Amino acid sequence: MRAEKSSHWHIGVIGGSGLAAGVDLDEAQEIAVSSPFGEPSGPVTTGHIGGVRFSFIARHGAGHRLPPGAIDYRANIDVLKRCGVTDVLALSAIGSLREEMAPGDFVAVDQFIDRTVGRRNSFFGPGMVAHVSLADPICERLSRLATAAARLAGGNVHPAGCYIAIDGPQFSTRAESRTYRQWGADVIGMTAMPEARLAREAELPYALLGMVTDYDCWREEEAGVEVSHILEVMHANAELARRTVRALAASLPDVREPSPIDTALEHALVTASEARDPELVARLDAIACRIFGERE
Ligand SMILES: CSC[C@H]1O[C@H](OP(=O)(O)O)[C@H](O)[C@@H]1O
Ligand SMILES: Nc1ncnc2[nH]cnc12
Secondary structure, X not given: OOOOOOOOOEEEEEEOOOOOOXXXXXXXXXXXXXXXXXXXXXXXXXXXXOOXXXXXXXXXXXXXXXXXXXXXXXXXXXXXXXXXXXXXXXXEEEEEOOOOOOOOOEEEEOEEEEOOOOOOOOOOEOOEOEOOOOOOOOOHHHHHHHHHHHHHOOOOEEOOOEEEEOOOOOOOOHHHHHHHHXXXXXXXXXXXXXXXXXXXXXXXXXXXXXXXXXOOOOXXXXXXXXXXXXXXXXXXXXXXXXXXXXXXXXXXXXXXXXXXXXXXXXXXXXXXXXXXXXXXXXXXXXXXXXXHHHHO
């Protein structure tokens, strides 16, 4: 028998731009957790809301120190997993590529187009190869719960949307913005990839609530997006994000039923035992604890 996840929820919240102050947790404790994959964006704040455990990490670090390309997404996911997180809710500022997704709205992202390059996008590699499925990159259950919570908190929520991840740090050109619309992308950001890929490899159900801050630059008659505007919108909406997290805590079922994502690595590992790199396997002690805790 492989170790099962606990039947208690432990939600990891990744707070994006304008949300570094975190969520209000009871008996909050800040802990520095280290990762064999690198330097996480900062400490993890762990605590609870009404009996549900939450752990929070600020994606860009305290004071928004890190640009999207310098965030160690692997370390962030690894430390959340080490803290015992069962599910991850990511909160992000997003640009809208659709008229109907207006600034101030939430979008519960359900698909991605990944245009990022050169970011470390896997925990696996030579000596331990894994191919997880990413057809449905978002946990439908957590996304549904988060959507309902954001509505209860007073948000206008679009229940689906395709997020295109760009490297940045520059915003897009008008030609790119128009192209992404033609590709079927609904919203744009710089951080959800490889974050969502890595959460899947870590067997962590992942949902992304984006808060629309701008219309990027595809509306020809308007000036392109400016970061000062994005941060203004996010600061104005930070309380809505915090209320959403509280509403989520109140609405989670008492018992966390297992998710198929809890066993995403089950048939994904392809490297024969004798061909495995022991050093890499050791680094996977948290990410693949369910597998290696038993076999190695
Ligand atoms: C500060 S504006 C651009 C910045 O905001 C978004 O970050 P996050 O997803 O962490 O909220 C966007 O992806 C860019 O990194
Ligand atoms: N227009 C935009 N492009 C990329 N990332 C964003 N984050 C918020 N708005 C954005």
